[in-house]
Amino acid sequence: MHFTLHLTNNCNMACAYCYVDRSNIQTMTAVIARRAVDLAAGMTPGGDSAGIVFFGGEPLLYKELICETIDYANWKEKQAGCYFHYKVTTNGLLLDKDFLEYSRKNNLFIALSHDGVQAAHDRHRRDTEGRGTYETLARKAQMLLAARPYAPVLMTVNPDTARYYAESVEYLYNLGFRYLICSLNYAAAWQEDDLAMLAGEYGKLAEFYYRLTLAEEKFYLSPFEVKISSHINRRTYCHKRCELGLKQISVAPDGRLYPCVQFVGDDSYVLGDVYAGVNEKRRQHIYLQNEREKESCRDCAVRKRCNHYCGCLNKQATGSIDLVSPVLCAHERLLLPIADKLAERLFKKRNAMFIQKHYNEYYPIVSLVEDMKKPLL
Amino acid sequence: MQVKPVVNYKSPKYPDKEETLKNPGILLTLPERWRSNAYAAVAFSSLLLLTLTACSRKDSTGENEQFTGQVAPVFIHGDGRGSFGCESVAPPAFLSEEEAFSVIKEEAQRQGIVFTRNAPSLQGVAIPETDIYVLGEEANMGRQKGDLALDGYDAEKQVAFEFVSRDDINAWARENTEWLSVESYHFLEAAKVLAEGLEGRTKGINLAVFYDPNYNYYSPEIQEIIENSAGDFQLMEEKIKERVKADLQEQVRDFLNWLKGQNII
Numbered sequence: 001m002h003f004t005l006h007l008t009n010n011c012n013m014a015c016a017y018c019y020v021d022r023s024n025i026q027t028m029t030a031v032i033a034r035r036a037v038d039l040a041a042g043m044t045p046g047g048d049s050a051g052i053v054f055f056g057g058e059p060l061l062y063k064e065l066i067c068e069t070i071d072y073a074n075w076k077e078k079q080a081g082c083y084f085h086y087k088v089t090t091n092g093l094l095l096d097k098d099f100l101e102y103s104r105k106n107n108l109f110i111a112l113s114h115d116g117v118q119a120a121h122d123r124h125r126r127d128t129e130g131r132g133t134y135e136t137l138a139r140k141a142q143m144l145l146a147a148r149p150y151a152p153v154l155m156t157v158n159p160d161t162a163r164y165y166a167e168s169v170e171y172l173y174n175l176g177f178r179y180l181i182c183s184l185n186y187a188a189a190w191q192e193d194d195l196a197m198l199a200g201e202y203g204k205l206a207e208f209y210y211r212l213t214l215a216e217e218k219f220y221l222s223p224f225e226v227k228i229s230s231h232i233n234r235r236t237y238c239h240k241r242c243e244l245g246l247k248q249i250s251v252a253p254d255g256r257l258y259p260c261v262q263f264v265g266d267d268s269y270v271l272g273d274v275y276a277g278v279n280e281k282r283r284q285h286i287y288l289q290n291e292r293e294k295e296s297c298r299d300c301a302v303r304k305r306c307n308h309y310c311g312c313l314n315k316q317a318t319g320s321i322d323l324v325s326p327v328l329c330a331h332e333r334l335l336l337p338i339a340d341k342l343a344e345r346l347f348k349k350r351n352a353m354f355i356q357k358h359y360n361e362y363y364p365i366v367s368l369v370e371d372m373k374k375p376l377l
Numbered sequence: 378m379q380v381k382p383v384v385n386y387k388s389p390k391y392p393d394k395e396e397t398l399k400n401p402g403i404l405l406t407l408p409e410r411w412r413s414n415a416y417a418a419v420a421f422s423s424l425l426l427l428t429l430t431a432c433s434r435k436d437s438t439g440e441n442e443q444f445t446g447q448v449a450p451v452f453i454h455g456d457g458r459g460s461f462g463c464e465s466v467a468p469p470a471f472l473s474e475e476e477a478f479s480v481i482k483e484e485a486q487r488q489g490i491v492f493t494r495n496a497p498s499l500q501g502v503a504i505p506e507t508d509i510y511v512l513g514e515e516a517n518m519g520r521q522k523g524d525l526a527l528d529g530y531d532a533e534k535q536v537a538f539e540f541v542s543r544d545d546i547n548a549w550a551r552e553n554t555e556w557l558s559v560e561s562y563h564f565l566e567a568a569k570v571l572a573e574g575l576e577g578r579t580k581g582i583n584l585a586v587f588y589d590p591n592y593n594y595y596s597p598e599i600q601e602i603i604e605n606s607a608g609d610f611q612l613m614e615e616k617i618k619e620r621v622k623a624d625l626q627e628q629v630r631d632f633l634n635w636l637k638g639q640n641i642i
């Protein structure tokens with residue numbers, strides 16, 4: 001179970017595609033954050049670890065609140081015998097040595113939003129004065145990776161940056177990121193030409209992936225990993241997808257609870273608040289509403305491998321969890337065959353890295369042992 | 378732009394996890410970087426042991442524990458799809474039982490396995506219930522109880538195979554009130570259902586389920602053949618046959634490698 005604490009809707013950047021409503025700046029109080037931790041402890045089955053995710057706006061505007069909340073959660077662990085793990089998603093501008101050291105000591109996982117090469121990044125990711133943040137971020141990213149080498153990077157692709165997709169992924173990889181999570185801004189006005197461009201970029205990325213895998217490099221490139229997994233783990237894959245409101249809850253700055261990040265502020269999706277807890281009936285209702293097969297996809301041959309189930313993506317793109325975005329559909333249709341062809345090539349070669357990464361459930365453990373222990377001489 | 382459901386999607390030619398767990402030997406392929414790191418190699422082999430133990434424990438919970446024979450995963454070479462009727466502009470090039478037998482026999486002989494047609498029957502096993510009058514890509518496949526006369530057997534090595542042919546699909550078809558002018562065949566899907574149904578019921582025989590590798594008319598493989606045959610139907614048929622025979626040979630080769638990996642041959 002994850003609790004995403006929307007610490008604030010305030011931000012030190014003004015990205016063109018940001019969906020956060022900043023007309024009325026709100027910030028979470030320490031009391032609400034603590035109640036959210038209590039709720040997370042109570043709702044997570046014994047023995048499991050609850051995730052506390054700090055989100056915004058820009059959560060690092062309130063570093064103290066993050067530290068206080070983690071202190072409280074650490075205390076709670078001892079009191080209530082529960083477990084927590086922590087993550088923050090940041091634009092990176094406020095990362096500094098002290099905070100990185102703190103994150104290392106407290107096992108706070110840091111995910112950085114970064115859109116890749118300068119032409120792509122600076123097009124949308126600008127500060128409040130309208131200046132691109134690429135230059136500043138290059139230094140911050142290096143600092144982050146030196147302290148936290150497993151930090152994931154979150155890249156958003158827009159129609160006007162699609163042409164830099166492959167170049168941007170390579171750039172981020174060369175910076176040192178090994179967990180590359182790439183998503184499309186589905187709410188943007190994508191045209192057929194942009195999608196054709198995207199297909200070309202995925203072709204290049206598939207080559208990149210192929211080369212790295214043959215060279216036995218370890219990395220995670222989300223578009224391909226997810227689609228390949230949708231076939232390899234097909235029996236479990238459909239059950240692990242978006243389970244709206246069941247596995248994650250978003251806590252708004254005012255303490256109200258929502259099923260996911262895109263719903264924060266939408267009254268029709270309130271699940272309760274940190275004081276009264278979750279209205280289970282409401283949660284079940286929303287979950288079941290999202291579980292119903294979408295009318296538009298009922299006869300699709302790839303529906304079991306498709307992302308159209310994600311209520312959050314649908315909400316972002318169409319305003320409704322039941323309406324699938326045509327852009328999402330087009331993206332799935334173009335990505336799936338490229339990902340399958342890539343996997344077929346690697347499997348045909350019986351590539352050991354590919355086989356271990358995708359078929360061996362202990363791959364992450366062996367990989368970690370390898371990273372921790374230098375080769376014996 | 379609109380949401381556009383995909384009508385046909387070829388089953389990818391790499392296995393899913395369940396298929397791999399039936400043939401965990403594939404997990405033994407070790408990246409070089411782990412080979413050269415003793416800690417990783419040790420972690421790898423200890424954890425792999427857990428996986429293999431879990432697999433064999435799963436196997437031994439079957440109803441017929443006394444039978445040690447295994448069913449190999451279905452090795453995917455060829456779409457295992459095909460249709461017959463007015464839609465099919467290319468000539469039908471299904472492999473007959475006889476043609477398949479001779480391809481399989483020849484390939485297996487290279488590894489010292491001598492298949493004869495004198496093969497045992499497996500009684501009361503789960504076999505596919507097929508539907509040949511189905512539109513679209515869904516196979517609409519169920520299961521039914523029945524007997525299965527195997528297609529080839531090496532009594533000395535206790536190795537046998539079943540080849541899922543067009544005749545089989547017709548024999549397993551459910552009573553259908555609807556009739557269409559196009560017959561649709563899902564060989565691969567049927568092979569998977571059959572292999573699953575035979576699990577733990579092979580009477581000590583190590584068994585492969587092969588299937589007719591054929592392709593849909595609209596598949597790139599068939600389209601390429603059509604383009605290169607200049608409207609000569611006989612040439613088309615020959616080329617398609619050649620292609621599917623090569624795919625079947627690949628299925629057999631994978632099976633033989635699997636037998637070696639399992640220390641059966």
Ligand code: SF4
Nearest residue numbers: 297300303306329382
């Ligand atoms: S979104 Fe498109 S590709 Fe996905 S299931 Fe629906 S119709 Fe199929």
